[in-house]
Amino acid sequence: xxxxxxxxxxxxxxxxxxxxxxxxxxxxxxxxxxxxxxxxxxxxxxxxxxxxxxxxxxxxxxxxxxxxxxxxxxxxxxxxxxxxxxxxxxxxxxxxxxxxxxxxxxxxxxxxxxxxxxxxxxxxxxxxxxxxxxxxxxxxxxxxxxxxxxxxxxxxxxxxxxxxxxxxxxxxxxxxxxxxxxxxxxxxxxxxxxxxxxxxxxxxxxxxxxxxxxxxxxxxxxxxxxxxxxxxxxxxxxxxxxxxxxxxxxxxxxxxxxxxxxxxxxxxxxxxxxxxxxxxxxxxxxxxxxxxxxxxxxxxxxxxxxxxxxxxxxxx
Numbered sequence: 067x068x069x070x071x072x073x074x075x076x077x078x079x080x081x082x083x084x085x086x087x088x089x090x091x092x093x094x095x096x097x098x099x100x101x102x103x104x105x106x107x108x109x110x111x112x113x114x115x116x117x118x119x120x121x122x123x124x125x126x127x128x129x130x131x132x133x134x135x136x137x138x139x140x141x142x143x144x145x146x147x148x149x150x151x152x153x154x155x156x157x158x159x160x161x162x163x164x165x166x167x168x169x170x171x172x173x174x175x176x177x178x179x180x181x182x183x184x185x186x187x188x189x190x191x192x193x194x195x196x197x198x199x200x201x202x203x204x205x206x207x208x209x210x211x212x213x214x215x216x217x218x219x220x221x222x223x224x225x226x227x228x229x230x231x232x233x234x235x236x237x238x239x240x241x242x243x244x245x246x247x248x249x250x251x252x253x254x255x256x257x258x259x260x261x262x263x264x265x266x267x268x269x270x271x272x273x274x275x276x277x278x279x280x281x282x283x284x285x286x287x288x289x290x291x292x293x294x295x296x297x298x299x300x301x302x303x304x305x306x307x308x309x310x311x312x313x314x315x316x317x318x319x320x321x322x323x324x325x326x327x328x329x330x331x332x333x334x335x336x337x338x339x340x341x342x343x344x345x346x347x348x349x350x351x352x353x354x355x356x357x358x359x360x361x362x363x364x365x366x367x368x369x370x371x372x373x374x375x376x377x378x379x380x381x382x
Contacts, residue, residue, distance in 0.1 A: 067237040068342045071230030072334055073140040074218040079133035080150040082111060082158050082210040088182060088197030090115060095127040095135035096147045101336055102270040103143050109266055110148045114155030117182040117196070133211075141234060141334025144266060148332055149214030158210025165203045166194055234338040236260040238279065240316075242350040246373060249366030251287055251351060255318040258339040262323040263331040274335050275321035282343020284310045290363050 081093040092111045098104045104124040112119040125132055135147060159179055166184040167174045170192060178187050185193035200208050218228030241255040258275040265271050288308040292300045301307045323335065344362060352358050357372035 068235070068338060070141065070234040070236070070338045070341070072142045072145070072232045072234065073137070074228060074231045075216050076136045076140075076142060076146055077213060077215040078135045078142075078146040078150040079211070079213040080147060080154045081133055082115070082151070082154045082212075084158060084162075084196055084200055084208040084210070086197055086200050086206065088117070088121060088195055088200075090117060090122045092122060092124040092151060093132045094125060094147055094151070095129070095132045096143045097127055097138040099138065101143075101274065102267065103138070103147075105270060106144055106266045107147060107151060110144075111151050111155060114152050115158065115182070115196075116179060121182075133213075141336040141338060143334070143336075145232060145332045145334055146214050146216070148266075150212050153212025153214060154210040155212070156210075157212055158208060161203075161208050161210065162196065162199050165199050165208075169194065169199070169202055232333060234260065234333050234335070236335075236338040236342065238282075238339055238342050238346045240343075240346045240350050242347060242354055244351055244354045244369060246355060249369035249373070251347070251364055251366070251369065253283060253287070253314075253316045253347060255320070256283070256316050256343070256346075257320045257322075258343075259322045259324065260335050260338050261326075261333060262335055263326055263333040264329050265323050265325055266332065268323075271323050271335060272321045275323070275339055276319050278337065278339035279319055279321070279343055280310060280315055282340050283315065283347070285340075285362060286344040286347040287314070287363050287365070290365075 083091040083093060085091065090111060092107060094107060096103050096107065108122045108124045109119055112122045162179065162184055163174045163177050166177055170177070170186055172186055176187050177184055182196050183193045184199060216231040218231055220227040220229055237259055239257040240253060243252045243254060244250070256279045258279045260275065262271060288310055290308070294300050348359060348364060351364060351369070355369070355373060357369060357376065359368050359372060
């Protein structure tokens with residue numbers, strides 16, 4: 067099991083640009099590096115604005131035009147930038163209601179937002195689409211701005227304070243077989259699981275957990291930096307640095323995310339399940355053949371050495 071922190075305090079900001087055709091641009095400085103950030107942030111914006119996700123586009127970072135984001139790390143993007151986008155959506159919807167109220171000559175409290183339209187409560191035929199309201203505003207575009215900040219941090223002198231605004235929990239189980247003649251470890255099954263609060267995109271969530279499991283498998287069994295007598299790195303490229311192949315990956319990776327029903331709270335999952343993978347495999351090897359290896363990677367040579375040591379001890 068693992069409990070992981072996220073950087074605290076931190077700040078993210080976002081801008082939503084509503085266009086005359088009703089489409090939405092999300093301006094953010096969060097970096098898409100393969101984790102699916104743009105997809106998830108687009109979904110959060112679509113959900114907050116009640117528009118189809120196909121009408122939403124998410125920018126790449128450009129420090130000339132996109133607002134501040136502290137960093138893309140620490141499993142914080144969905145939580146922090148997602149919060150900033152939600153706040154920006156609230157600002158944009160207030161503007162839509164104000165402009166619609168002027169056109170309907172109605173009170174803002176008498177209006178409702180539904181399916182990318184603003185309508186008079188109880189009179190659905192009196193409604194305007196987001197695009198129509200944008201055009202009637204004579205501003206070409208409407209901009210919603212929002213920020214999301216967390217508070218806390220530790221006192222460097224006392225070590226006291228708020229270590230993390232969020233604690234990410236996870237656990238992983240595995241099944242291995244060990245060839246006692248060669249020392250080779252074969253991982254048959256990995257079962258990573260995290261608490262996610264609310265899952266925004268189930269497919270991406272599952273892929274993130276599978277990625278953590280496979281990454282951890284590589285660190286547990288294969289990956290090692292080796293140095294020569296003068297401190298020179300010997301295996302400095304991928305032709306010498308050993309990583310898992312598809313043949314090394316278990317046939318079964320059963321990923322799961324625990325959700326809190328009805329919660330809007332988002333928990334980062336990007337790195338949570340990586341640390342316990344190595345410990346789980348090491349414990350499984352111990353349960354299989356009774357050898358406890360304390361340094362990574364768990365190579366066949368180390369397994370054979372420990373098996374030999376146990377055999378000599380028993381004979382003695």
